[in-house]
Amino acid sequence: MHVDRENxxxxxxxxxDVSLAEHHGYSRQELRTIExxxxxxRKRLxxxxxAFCRGDTGTS
Structure with a gap:
């Protein structure tokens, strides 16, 4: 999952499990909040x- 804001x-x-792969610019506190x-x-994500990978867009 990608999380982008400004730069x-x-x-x-x-x-x-949820784990940080890489980051640029976020503080440790911001990363903890995002995590x-x-x-x-997580389950919904x-x-x-x-669903996205299956091509299920929820529209008919």
Whole structure:
């Protein structure tokens, strides 16, 4: 999962567990906050990614 804001960027893996892959510009505190939000919503994020990969856009 990519999280970008202004000139900041971070990449997190969602599987097998949430982990930071790389980042540029975010502070440690910001990264902890982003990771917490991702952890809180991990199941939905994984489900949405799986649906995207299947081509399931939710529209008919």
């Amino acid at each position: 900041k960027s971070a990449k997190f893996w969602l599987d097998p 917490r939000i991702i952890r809180d919503h 994984c489900n949405e990614w799986d």
